[in-house]
Structure formats: C-alpha cells, structure tokens
Amino acid sequence: xxxxxxxxxxxxxxxxxxxxxxxxxxxxxxxxxxxxxxxxxxxxxxxxxxxxxxxxxxxxxxxxxxxxxxxxxxxxxxxxxxxxxxxxxxxxxxxxxxxxxxxxxxxxxxxxxxxxxxxxxxxxxxxxxxxxxxxxxxxxxxxxxxxxxxxxxxxxxxxxxxxxxxxxxxxxxxxxxxxxxxxxxxxxxxxxxxxxxxxxxxx
Numbered sequence: 638x639x640x641x642x643x644x645x646x647x648x649x650x651x652x653x654x655x656x657x658x659x660x661x662x663x664x665x666x667x668x669x670x671x672x673x674x675x676x677x678x679x680x681x682x683x684x685x686x687x688x689x690x691x692x693x694x695x696x697x698x699x700x701x702x703x704x705x706x707x708x709x710x711x712x713x714x715x716x717x718x719x720x721x722x723x724x725x726x727x728x729x730x731x732x733x734x735x736x737x738x739x740x741x742x743x744x745x746x747x748x749x750x751x752x753x754x755x756x757x758x759x760x761x762x763x764x765x766x767x768x769x770x771x772x773x774x775x776x777x778x779x780x781x782x783x784x785x786x787x788x789x790x791x792x793x794x795x796x797x798x799x800x801x802x803x804x805x806x807x808x809x810x811x812x813x814x815x816x817x818x819x820x821x822x823x824x825x826x827x828x829x830x831x832x833x834x835x836x837x838x839x840x
Contacts, residue, residue: 643742646801647733648780649757653761675708688753698712781808798817801836
C-alpha cells in the first residue's frame with residue numbers, strides 16, 4: 638500500500654501550461670517540410686534542453702548561428718517569440734489551486750530556462766501560488782536526473798515516500814520514482830483526477 642501523500646509536486650510545461658514551438662514558426666517558416674527540417678537540424682529539442690540546463694540564450698544562439706549563418710534570423714526568433722509558444726493554461730491549474738486552497742503542500746519542479754520561467758510567471762501569475770519551485774536552469778541540472786528530485790526534496794523538506802509528482806514525460810516520472818517519490822504520468826485532466834482519486838487525494 639502506498640504511503641500517505643503529504644506533498645504534491647507539479648511539472649509545468651504540458652501539465653499546467655501548453656507549450657508548442659510550432660506556433661510562431663508556422664508564421665516564420667510557413668513551409669511544413671522546411672520547418673520540420675529546421676527543428677530536426679537547427680533549433681532541436683536537444684539544443685533547447687541545454688537552456689533548461691542553464692546555458693544562456695546568447696551562447697545558444699551564437700553557437701547555432703556559427704553553424705547555420707543563413708538561418709540567423711530564424712534562430713533568434715526562438716527566444717524572441719517564445720511567449721507565443723505558451724498560449725494558454727490547462728484545466729489542471731484549477732486542481733492545483735484547489736489543492737493549495739485546501740491547505741495541501743504544493744510545489745513545482747520544472748525543466749525550464751531561468752529567464753523564460755520568470756517570463757512565464759508574468760504571463761501566468763498562478764505560477765507564483767505554490768510554496769516554491771525548482772527551475773532546472775537555475776541549478777544546472779535537469780529531469781530525469783535523480784539528483785534534481787533529491788535537491789527539490791531537500792530544499793523544500795519533502796519526505797520522498799510521501800511526495801506525489803505529476804509530469805507529462807514518462808522518463809521524468811521514472812526519475813521521480815527512482816528518487817523514492819510516488820509519481821503519475823500526466824495524460825489529461827480527467828486521467829489526473831482518476832489518479833488522484835485512486836491515491837485518496839481530495840482536490
């Protein structure tokens with residue numbers, strides 16, 4: 638039987654807020670094949686992940702522009718138009734806010750570049766409501782590295798076995814479990830409600 642849950646930790650991107658880099662690039666690079674090539678070969682997921690690990694946007698842009706000088710404008714557009722990539726929040730926010738209102742201990746653990754996270758907090762003020770947050774870009778480590786979960790638990794005084802983590806990435810869920818946390822894979826709001834019901838977490 639699972640331990641009682643005293644702490645609830647939310648991921649942010651694709652759990653609380655939508656994220657899709659295609660949104661501005663459908664305008665910047667209208668051709669579907671050209672845009673797909675750009676994301677597979679220039680502004681790749683792996684490249685963006687290094688900003689989540691703490692690399693500055695200036696360094697990131699300069700590295701790519703040196704490799705792809707003909708795409709300098711499109712490369713700089715990633716950070717310039719980042720706010721368009723996070724167009725709206727999910728209904729999950731209502732669950733998080735209800736948990737906080739009920740006196741639950743809620744924190745957040747996210748792979749996010751340091752500056753874009755602060756930008757996100759201005760766009761979505763509810764990101765300031767939980768007790769606190771661990772931002773990967775601030776501490777130079779990213780999920781699913783077990784150390785980031787251990788650091789979050791230590792910084793916020795969480796008991797791992799009494800901590801529930803909610804993330805849309807299954808590898809990140811597995812990382813939390815390796816750290817001794819309970820964790821659920823976020824698919825959609827209705828599934829999350831069923832998962833919370835099964836764990837006896839009222840929201």
